Structures are given as structure tokens and as C-alpha cells.
Amino acid sequence: MAISHVWVYAQVVGGAPTTATLELLTKARSLGGTVSAFVAGDGAALAGPAGAHGATTVYATGDVGGRLPGIVAAGAIKALVDGGTVPDVIMFPQNYEGRDAMSRLSVKLDRTVLTNNVDVAVTADGVTGTTPIFGGNLLVSTAFSGPGPHLVSFRPKSFAAEPSGGAAAHVVAAPVPDLGATGAAKVVGVHVEQRSGPKLDEATIVVSGGRGLGEAAKYSLVEDLAKLLKGAPGASRAIVDAGWVPYSYQVGQTGKVVKPGVYIAAGISGATQHMVGMKGSKHIIAINKDKEAPIFGIADLGIVGDVHKVLPALIEALKSRS
Amino acid sequence: MRTICKTPNRTNDDCAKSHEPRHNGVVNVTVCVKQIPDPASPGALDPSTHALKREGKLILDESDAYGVEMALQLVAAAGGGEVNVVSMAPNGETSGMRTALAMGAAKGVLVSDPALAGSDALTTAKVLAAAAKKLPAADLVIAATESSDGYTGTVPEQIAEVLGLPSITFAKKVRIEGTTLKVDRQSEAGYDEVECPLPAVVSVTAGVVEPRYPSFKGIMDAKKKPIDTLTAADLGVSPVGWAGAGQKVVAVQQAEARKAGTIIEDDGESHGKIVAFLEDLKVI
Numbered sequence: 344m345a346i347s348h349v350w351v352y353a354q355v356v357g358g359a360p361t362t363a364t365l366e367l368l369t370k371a372r373s374l375g376g377t378v379s380a381f382v383a384g385d386g387a388a389l390a391g392p393a394g395a396h397g398a399t400t401v402y403a404t405g406d407v408g409g410r411l412p413g414i415v416a417a418g419a420i421k422a423l424v425d426g427g428t429v430p431d432v433i434m435f436p437q438n439y440e441g442r443d444a445m446s447r448l449s450v451k452l453d454r455t456v457l458t459n460n461v462d463v464a465v466t467a468d469g470v471t472g473t474t475p476i477f478g479g480n481l482l483v484s485t486a487f488s489g490p491g492p493h494l495v496s497f498r499p500k501s502f503a504a505e506p507s508g509g510a511a512a513h514v515v516a517a518p519v520p521d522l523g524a525t526g527a528a529k530v531v532g533v534h535v536e537q538r539s540g541p542k543l544d545e546a547t548i549v550v551s552g553g554r555g556l557g558e559a560a561k562y563s564l565v566e567d568l569a570k571l572l573k574g575a576p577g578a579s580r581a582i583v584d585a586g587w588v589p590y591s592y593q594v595g596q597t598g599k600v601v602k603p604g605v606y607i608a609a610g611i612s613g614a615t616q617h618m619v620g621m622k623g624s625k626h627i628i629a630i631n632k633d634k635e636a637p638i639f640g641i642a643d644l645g646i647v648g649d650v651h652k653v654l655p656a657l658i659e660a661l662k663s664r665s
Numbered sequence: 666m667r668t669i670c671k672t673p674n675r676t677n678d679d680c681a682k683s684h685e686p687r688h689n690g691v692v693n694v695t696v697c698v699k700q701i702p703d704p705a706s707p708g709a710l711d712p713s714t715h716a717l718k719r720e721g722k723l724i725l726d727e728s729d730a731y732g733v734e735m736a737l738q739l740v741a742a743a744g745g746g747e748v749n750v751v752s753m754a755p756n757g758e759t760s761g762m763r764t765a766l767a768m769g770a771a772k773g774v775l776v777s778d779p780a781l782a783g784s785d786a787l788t789t790a791k792v793l794a795a796a797a798k799k800l801p802a803a804d805l806v807i808a809a810t811e812s813s814d815g816y817t818g819t820v821p822e823q824i825a826e827v828l829g830l831p832s833i834t835f836a837k838k839v840r841i842e843g844t845t846l847k848v849d850r851q852s853e854a855g856y857d858e859v860e861c862p863l864p865a866v867v868s869v870t871a872g873v874v875e876p877r878y879p880s881f882k883g884i885m886d887a888k889k890k891p892i893d894t895l896t897a898a899d900l901g902v903s904p905v906g907w908a909g910a911g912q913k914v915v916a917v918q919q920a921e922a923r924k925a926g927t928i929i930e931d932d933g934e935s936h937g938k939i940v941a942f943l944e945d946l947k948v949i
Contacts, residue, residue: 356853411859414832437818439835439852446822455785455911458817468915475920477708482920483715489911527831528865532858534849548948572949584872590837590851596816597870605948607939622923626946628939634928641923644942648931657936661949664940 346376346431346465350492351398352416352441353380353389360392363436365504367497368396371434372507374465379430379512381420383412383444386514394512396504402428402517409529410522413443418526419517420444421451424492432470434463435496445494447525456494457485459596461501470495479619499544499600500623536591541575543592548574549603551594551621552582555610555631555650559587564654565609571661577601577621579611595620610650613638630654692743692841694736695803696770697793697824698729698752700761701814708814714907715914716783717814723754725761728809730876732869733765736807737877739841747771749803751796753789755782759892766887767879774799778896783907786815790823795900797828799893805846806866810835821868831861834868 349371353364364380371378379400380393386403393401402423407415420433433448435441437459449456460472461482468486470493476483487493543549550572552565562582569576577599578592594601595617606624611617613629613636621627622641629642630653639645646653700723702708709718725733736748750765750773757777766773774796781792797806806828811818825832837856838849841863850859851870879887897905907913929935943949 411833417826439850442818443822443832443834446819447826449787449819450790450823450826453787455787456817456819457912458786458819466915471915479920481710482918483710483914484916484918485912486915487911488913524829524831524862525826528833528859528861530857530859533852534855534857536855572943580871586872589855590870591853591855597810605943605946626942627923627926628942634930639926639928641926642928643924643926644938645926645928646931646935646939647928648935652933653931653936653939656933657939660936660940664949 346374346470348376348379348430349374350379350381350430350433352433352435352444353382353393353401354436354440355382355384355388358388360389361436362504363438363499365392365396366500366502367434367436368393368398369504370463370502372397374432374463376431381416381433381517383407383416383419383440390511390514394509395506397507397509398512399509401512401514403514404517404519410526411443411528411530413440414447414522414526414528415519416444417447417451418522419519420448422520423517424452429492431491432493432495435494437496437498441496445496449494452492454489454492454494455487456496457487458496460495460497463495463497475619477615479622500602536589538591540570541573543575543577543594544599544601546575546601547604548572548607549577549594549601549621549624550574550607550609551577551579551611552609553579553611553617554581555612556582557651561651562587564650564658567658568607568654571658574603579614579617608638608642609654611638612636613641690743691745692740692804693746693801694739694748694805694807695797695800696729696732696736696748696750696765697806697808697820698733698750698762698765699726699812700724700752700754700758701726701812704813710917714783715917719755723758723761725764726809726813728811728813728871729765730768731871731873732807732809733768733770734874734876735839735869736805737769738874739805739839743841747801749773749800751793751800752776753781753792753796755779757894762892763887764879766890767883768877769883772800772890773892775892775894776897776900777894778898778905780897780906783910784905785910785912786817786819787823787911788902788905788909790820790827791902792897792900792905793820794824794827795902796895797824799895802864804863805841806830806864808866808868810868810870821866825866828866830864830866832866832868833859833861836867836869837873839867839869839873
């Protein structure tokens with residue numbers, strides 16, 4: 344089958360499109376057909392970069408008035424579809440806003456969703472998404488069986504963003520219909536957690552700590568090592584749930600997906616939840632007491648030992664080099 | 666005070682039931698729970714359907730224990746009301762729901778029907794939304810952000826859309842003030858404060874509260890608490906299962922395995938191996 348129109352659910356933060364937006368636009372170009380971006384917000388900042396990544400049109404709702412953007416977006420996309428502007432595929436980022444939008448839209452259009460994908464292709468089976476399961480040991484390919492629009496979401500870093508050098512996209516207004524009760528949630532406060540050093544999902548070295556650290560105070564070992572290596576500190580879900588570090592540190596399925604040059608896992612056993620967020624790292628070093636820990640199955644260098652001994656010795660050794 | 670219900674799919678009586686009690690400090694919460702195979706045992710796919718195998722004893726998804734706990738705390742804070750649970754399972758299993766009842770939930774509705782096997786997330790949301798209407802009108806519907814076995818992660822928001830309700834997903838803190846839901850919602854950069862009027866749907870993240878362990882008395886009481894079992898046809902939801910799913914698995918393959926690495930026992934000098942490894946990569 345061939346497809347004619349692919350839309351990318353775009354997001355703009357601080358006046359620039361997110362990395363995920365550019366990744367999805369890049370992939371969208373390879374599916375055949377025209378590429379458009381949809382944004383819940385102002386389209387002006389998106390026209391240039393979206394065009395440079397292959398989009399010819401930007402559909403924009405304009406200011407969302409403090410409402411949750413994903414919910415507003417679903418209403419506006421439904422209105423476009425009802426008005427005859429119908430994409431074959433809509434690609435969403437697998438994040439808070441993307442999930443809200445695709446879930447609401449799924450009901451409005453009565454279409455299924457495929458989430459957590461790392462790839463998509465148009466084959467004889469139709470539009471087919473690929474999802475890793477069981478910690479990434481198996482890849483499952485699932486095809487949409489009904490009519491479009493097909494709603495499919497992707498994990499961050501599934502594709503590399505590459506500009507195509509296209510001209511600025513046309514911005515087209517996407518009016519938001521009355522959402523009734525469903526649009527009633529309002530954002531009344533925004534809190535940004537400050538952290539120093541490189542961003543977790545952009546750092547070339549990530550050092551993450553897990554339950555094996557034993558107590559919250561020992562997380563400073565992870566922070567010290569990350570700082571010495573000019574990397575970012577991360578965490579397993581277990582210690583985020585335990586309240587040792589904020590959620591923004593979490594690496595894994597429900598946290599950040601990271602693909603650094605070097606990933607150091609300290610006191611992390613390697614639950615599926617964690618592994619799917621870091622197994623794309625180029626090199627993996629694991630330190631864990633239990634030699635049966637699943638993390639050793641994917642480590643290039645595994646140290647079966649006590650993080651409370653290995654980490655301080657490593658920190659001293661690195662300090663004495665500088 | 667008489668309120669006119671503006672919410673689709675809800676009658677004035679529904680609204681009255683849910684609004685009036687709240688003025689007396691009563692909050693009713695319905696929690697959507699999933700019963701999943703024990704995550705400690707390795708998962709497997711059915712070789713013919715490529716669906717996750719979900720036979721045998723099922724347990725309460727740990728992600729849902731947080732929702733049940735939060736519901737119990739909200740009801741306690743309001744000073745009255747009850748927590749009820751809804752679940753969907755192809756095989757009549759209730760052991761996971763009994764855990765929620767043992768924690769303190771009052772009663773449950775289980776939608777169990779062999780026809781439900783293979784249902785996608787959208788069908789699941791339609792079924793759970795219909796099942797929730799069989800319980801006392803809820804001021805708040807709670808679900809986990811995603812299940813631990815399938816993790817599609819869309820069902821809570823889909824339920825909200827089916828019920829025509831506002832929703833706030835990824836809640837890490839939830840409180841009710843009068844008829845307003847106030848939530849600290851996770852964001853990429855930190856968290857947002859988000860508010861909406863009740864009734865509403867909220868999805869909660871793990872770690873949001875510390876789930877209680879059921880007491881012995883709770884476990885004994887739970888055995889006598891009512892669970893209504895319904896079929897998809899009883900709820901009038903059709904099509905369901907494989908027939909209703911707008912997707913089908915077309916291939917399953919092994920992911921490329923990473924090359925086996927070097928595993929060594931720490932002898933007090935292993936940090937030197939890490940330094941040498943980092944030097945080889947020229948990152949230090």
C-alpha cells in the first residue's frame with residue numbers, strides 16, 4: 344500500500360522544536376507522501392525548522408490558553424479530519440503531551456493506537472510499527488488492520504534527526520472546537536527542577552545509581568563520579584519511587600531514554616523497566632554485588648562487587664589522574 | 666442546590682449522585698485495576714496469536730496498588746465515601762481484585778469474557794468506562810499511567826474521553842478541595858500544578874504514595890466483599906477482542922544481542938579496570 348499524507352505531532356519548547364519533533368519529521372520523509380507538522384500552540388517558530396526537516400505545512404492551534412496542550416490538540420485534529428483534511432498516519436512522540444493527544448484522538452476517531460515504537464514502515468501488511476518487548480530481547484511488528492488515520496507513537500531517539508534543506512513550511516490555522524468538560528483542566532503553576540551539568544538525555548557519559556546504593560545519602564557517590572567524568576547522574580525507577588532523587592533523574596521505560604557513549608550502572612540489577620531506557624548506550628559498565636543480575640547480560644565491562652568499595656576507589660583513582 | 670449536568674454520557678441523576686454527597690464531605694472513587702501474570706516469572710507470547718500469555722494465577726499490578734492507596738487516602742481525607750474497583754480479564758480471575766478489596770476497597774466489577782482476549786487499548790477503555798457506570802457515580806476515576814505487562818499507556822486518557830470527563834495524567838500528588846481536583850503533574854522539566862472540576866479522571870505514577878499491606882482482617886473481609894462479574898455483551902460494548910482490535914501482529918523476531926562483555930569479580934583493584942576501559946575509549 345502507498346500512503347499520501349504523514350503528520351508529525353510537533354512540540355516547541357523555548358522557541359525551538361524539540362529533538363523528538365525533528366527526529367519524527369526526518370523519519371516521516373522516508374514513508375512516502377507529503378509531510379506536515381501539527382502543533383498545539385504558535386506555528387511561527389516551527390515553520391522554518393519543520394520546513395528544513397521536510398514538512399510543507401504546519402497546522403497550528405495558536406495559544407492553548409493554559410489548557411493541557413495534548414487535549415486541545417486532539418480536538419483540533421478531529422476537527423481537521425471532520426473537515427476533510429485527513430492524514431494517513433500521525434506520528435506522536437512517546438511523552439506526556441503526545442500520549443494525551445493520541446489517547447483522546449483514538450476515541451474521537453475510533454482508531455486503535457500503537458505505542459512505544461522504535462521503527463515504522465509501510466509494507467504489504469500496511470503501516471507497521473516495531474516495538475521492543477521483554478526488555479528489548481524481542482521485536483514485535485504490528486500492522487494497523489483498519490482504515491486510517493493510523494496513530495503511532497515513538498520512543499525518543501528512535502531516529503536520527505537530519506535536515507533535508509526544504510523551504511519554510513506554510514502555517515495553517517487549526518481551530519479548536521468547544522471541548523466541553525473534557526477541556527476543563529488548566530495549568531496554574533509551572534515548576535522547573537534545576538540541575539547543573541549536561542542534560543541526562545544529551546550527556547556523552549551517564550552514571551546511574553540504583554537500590555544497591557543502600558541509602559539515599561550514598562547517591563552522592565554517583566553524583567561525584569558523574570561530575571568527574573563531565574557526565575550526567577541518572578537513576579533507576581526503584582530509587583526514584585523511594586524518593587531518593589527526583590523523577591527527572593529516572594532512566595527507563597517511564598523515564599528518560601539515554602544513548603550515551605558510556606553508561607555506568609552502579610547498584611542497578613537491570614529490571615526490564617530500566618534496560619529499555621539505556622541498552623542503546625554505546626558502551627556499558629556495570630557494578631553490582633549479584634553476579635546473576637540481568638545488567639551483566641548487556642555490560643561490556645561488568646564488576647561483580649560492592650559499589651560502596653568500587654565507586655570510592657574509582658573516584659580517588661580519577662581524581663589522582665587530574 | 667440542583668446542578669445541570671453538562672457532561673456527555675451522564676444524566677442529571679448521575680451528576681446529582683456524584684455532586685451532592687461531596688457537599689457533605691463524601692468522595693467516591695473508582696479505581697481501574699489490572700490483574701497481570703506475576704512479573705517475577707518470565708513473560709511469554711502465545712505462539713499462534715502473539716498475545717502476551719495471561720493464563721494461571723494473576724496478581725494486582727503493582728502500579729495499581731498506588732492508585733488504590735491514593736483513593737483510600739482521598740476518601741479518608743474527605744471524611745466519607747467509598748473506593749470501588751473495576752477490572753477486565755479474559756478468564757474470570759479475581760485474586761488481584763481481592764488484594765484491592767483487602768486494602769480497603771468496598772466492591773468490584775469484573776468484566777470477564779473469553780471474547781475479550783486480544784482486545785486493544787481502545788476496546789479496554791470502552792469496556793472499563795462502561796463497567797465504571799455499573800458502580801456508584803464516581804467523583805474521581807483513578808488508573809495507573811501504564812500497566813507493567815502491556816504498557817500501552819493510553820487507557821486512562823481514553824476512558825476520560827469515552828466518559829466525556831476532564832483528565833490529568835501523570836499525577837504525582839493529588840488532592841481534592843471542594844469540587845476541584847488539584848494535581849502536581851510530572852513534566853519533562855519538573856512538574857506542573859494542574860486543576861480541574863470534578864468529576865474527572867486522573868492517572869497516577871508509581872511512588873506517589875506508599876501502598877499499605879492488607880491486614881489479616883482485611884484479607885478475611887475481602888473474601889466476603891461483592892464482585893459483580895459481567896460480560897462485554899452485558900455492557901453493550903461490541904466488537905471486542907481480536908475482532909475489535911484495529912491491529913495485528915505480523916512478525917516477532919529476536920533483537921540483535923549485544924556482544925558478551927568481560928565480567929570480573931572485584932578483588933579490590935577492579936576500579937583500575939574501569940579506568941583502563943575509559944582510557945581506551947578516550948573519554949578521560
